[in-house]
Amino acid sequence: MAKRRPMTIAEKILATHAGKKEVEPGEIVEAKIDIALGNDITAPLAINELRKVGAKKVFNRKRVVLVMDHFTPNKDIKSATQCKLVREFAREFGIVNYFEGGDVGIEHALLPELGLVVSGDVVVGADSHTCTYGGLGAFATGVGSTDLAFAMITGKLWFRVPQTMKFVFRGRLKKWVSGKDLILHTIGEIGVDGANYRAMEFSGDTIRRLSVDSRLALCNMAIEAGAKAGLIEPDETTEEYVSGRAQRRPRFLRSDADAEYVEAREYDASKIDPLVALPHLPENTRPVTDVAGTPIDQVVIGSCTNGRIEDLAIAARILRGRRVSSSTRLIVIPATPHVYEEALRRGYLRVFLSAGAVISPPTCGPCLGGHMGILAEGERALATTNRNFIGRMGHPKSEVYLANPAVAAATAVRGRIAHPDEVVRH
Amino acid sequence: MKIKGKVWKFGSDMDTDRIIPARYLNTTDPRELAQHCMEDEDPEFAKKVRAGDMIVAEKNFGCGSSREHAPIAIKACGVSCVIARSFARIFYRNAFNTGLLILECPELVDVTETADVLEVDPSTGTIRNITKDRTFRAQPIPPFMQELISAGGLMEWIKRKGLV
Ligand code: SF4
Numbered sequence: 001m002a003k004r005r006p007m008t009i010a011e012k013i014l015a016t017h018a019g020k021k022e023v024e025p026g027e028i029v030e031a032k033i034d035i036a037l038g039n040d041i042t043a044p045l046a047i048n049e050l051r052k053v054g055a056k057k058v059f060n061r062k063r064v065v066l067v068m069d070h071f072t073p074n075k076d077i078k079s080a081t082q083c084k085l086v087r088e089f090a091r092e093f094g095i096v097n098y099f100e101g102g103d104v105g106i107e108h109a110l111l112p113e114l115g116l117v118v119s120g121d122v123v124v125g126a127d128s129h130t131c132t133y134g135g136l137g138a139f140a141t142g143v144g145s146t147d148l149a150f151a152m153i154t155g156k157l158w159f160r161v162p163q164t165m166k167f168v169f170r171g172r173l174k175k176w177v178s179g180k181d182l183i184l185h186t187i188g189e190i191g192v193d194g195a196n197y198r199a200m201e202f203s204g205d206t207i208r209r210l211s212v213d214s215r216l217a218l219c220n221m222a223i224e225a226g227a228k229a230g231l232i233e234p235d236e237t238t239e240e241y242v243s244g245r246a247q248r249r250p251r252f253l254r255s256d257a258d259a260e261y262v263e264a265r266e267y268d269a270s271k272i273d274p275l276v277a278l279p280h281l282p283e284n285t286r287p288v289t290d291v292a293g294t295p296i297d298q299v300v301i302g303s304c305t306n307g308r309i310e311d312l313a314i315a316a317r318i319l320r321g322r323r324v325s326s327s328t329r330l331i332v333i334p335a336t337p338h339v340y341e342e343a344l345r346r347g348y349l350r351v352f353l354s355a356g357a358v359i360s361p362p363t364c365g366p367c368l369g370g371h372m373g374i375l376a377e378g379e380r381a382l383a384t385t386n387r388n389f390i391g392r393m394g395h396p397k398s399e400v401y402l403a404n405p406a407v408a409a410a411t412a413v414r415g416r417i418a419h420p421d422e423v424v425r426h
Numbered sequence: 427m428k429i430k431g432k433v434w435k436f437g438s439d440m441d442t443d444r445i446i447p448a449r450y451l452n453t454t455d456p457r458e459l460a461q462h463c464m465e466d467e468d469p470e471f472a473k474k475v476r477a478g479d480m481i482v483a484e485k486n487f488g489c490g491s492s493r494e495h496a497p498i499a500i501k502a503c504g505v506s507c508v509i510a511r512s513f514a515r516i517f518y519r520n521a522f523n524t525g526l527l528i529l530e531c532p533e534l535v536d537v538t539e540t541a542d543v544l545e546v547d548p549s550t551g552t553i554r555n556i557t558k559d560r561t562f563r564a565q566p567i568p569p570f571m572q573e574l575i576s577a578g579g580l581m582e583w584i585k586r587k588g589l590v
Pocket residue numbers: 070106107108127129303304305363364367368385386
């Protein structure tokens with residue numbers, strides 16, 4: 001029997017979904033889709049396309065997931081109208097996984113948490129941060145609304161098999177350093193188009209020790225280097241997380257030892273400091289100490305990058321018994337109803353309230369300059385979100401600095417960019 | 427059929443938030459989106475651009491969000507073609523799916539400035555900068571993408587294949 005070519009995890013997942021024994025980079029394949037995802041911004045366009053061609057049903061009523069998270073609770077008449085269009089479609093087509101109101105969370109936190117996406121899946125989402133699910137060992141990629149419409153109808157989509165870049169992290173992380181800093185470091189090294197059209201695979205003992213929350217945060221920002229997908233091979237940590245909640249049977253695939261990578265990079269993770277990405281690109285990374293002291297008008301802790309329970313835990317640890325500086329505002333956004341409830345149960349919400357923070361319902365809100373914390377001209381924010389493009393959080397002449405939740409909480413206490421050690425003595 | 431148009435030149439990493447800011451994504455109406463195209467980069471762009479004009483940009487055009495509103499807004503404000511040093515992946519795909527003509531041609535980007543006049547032959551990928559009197563050949567379009575274009579976009583392709 002002919003031996004099949006060694007493959008990376010990305011190639012293996014695409015091969016299993018294309019019904020092939022092997023695939024290779026550059027090849028165009030038609031792959032089965034496990035989950036097709038849309039939100040309140042992108043689903044309306046997809047639904048219009050789907051209706052235009054006269055489709056009467058979706059490929060699978062359980063596998064189309066619609067999450068009304070960006071402008072929720074609806075911020076104005078237009079966004080309410082968009083949601084209404086999606087809601088009516090969901091009812092008419094019998095979509096099982098339609099989320100709004102008190103059930104809604106930020107999509108990329110919600111789907112893994114509910115076990116809707118599992119390891120080994122091919123997921124397409126009309127949202128660029130769909131790559132988040134690579135943290136569970138899924139091949140997940142962002143597409144446009146027309147591609148989403150196609151996937152919703154046929155349950156398939158064409159892909160060019162990407163080349164894979166490998167990033168190996170070795171060593172113990174310094175205190176206050178998380179998955180967010182590893183990806184900021186990587187983007188700082190390769191630039192915002194350093195992985196364009198490619199898959200990024202993250203491995204090494206540092207990655208093995210990361211929590212699932214941190215892995216999801218890491219893969220979330222693969223798109224910020226232009227990547228098609230970011231992946232981490234599943235291990236015991238993944239299995240424990242996924243098995244408890246999976247709504248379907250996961251497939252724990254790993255890269256072959258002799259798989260081919262277009263490029264491999266190794267980093268000594270023990271040398272990485274908590275980082276900040278300066279305006280207006282995620283590649284403008286510096287150690288937080290380089291920009292410490294920069295005055296900040298608003299701090300946001302939330303988003304599909306860092307709005308999970310681990311993120312709120314670290315923020316609560318720093319904010320306990322302290323007050324947000326009178327020169328800044330802090331907005332905390334639990335990413336899902338479950339994260340919200342857990343933060344309540346653990347007493348974090350009381351900590352945030354006593355510190356003087358605003359606690360928002362789960363929503364994308366200010367992350368994309370939607371609502372719930374928009375910046376005025378000349379204002380400067382530090383956020384745990386993933387993009388600091390011009391005008392991303394409000395006025396075109398406002399600024400966004402990106403960082404992890406520990407840096408964000410410390411910055412809120414100081415009213416200027418601060419290393420967590422400045423605030424917490426140990 | 428060759429197309430001719432005047433150039434608007436943009437820089438590197440033109441992200442989708444600059445092409446169409448998220449504050450306008452509460453609609454899908456192409457005409458409304460067109461009014462805010464490139465607004466945070468050049469507030470007057472939507473008013474100044476004329477039907478047939480072309481956008482020429484440096485590397486990584488369309489990076490960031492997956493919003494299809496970006497190619498839709500560009501097309502709806504009359505732009506006939508976008509030529510860049512390179513495109514971000516999702517934007518590249520969306521442009522084909524929505525029928526916006528895009529070409530990669532680093533050599534042309536090197537010499538082209540705002541207000542130059544270009545002539546593009548989409549069938550051969552030949553681009554002539556008439557102002558500078560130079561001719562270039564764009565990167566070939568992958569065969570599968572050509573199939574999509576000749577079908578008239580992804581949704582037409584799906585109909586043709588009888589997949590609905
Ligand atoms: S939290 Fe921000 S980046 Fe994440 S899905 Fe929402 S808008 Fe996009």
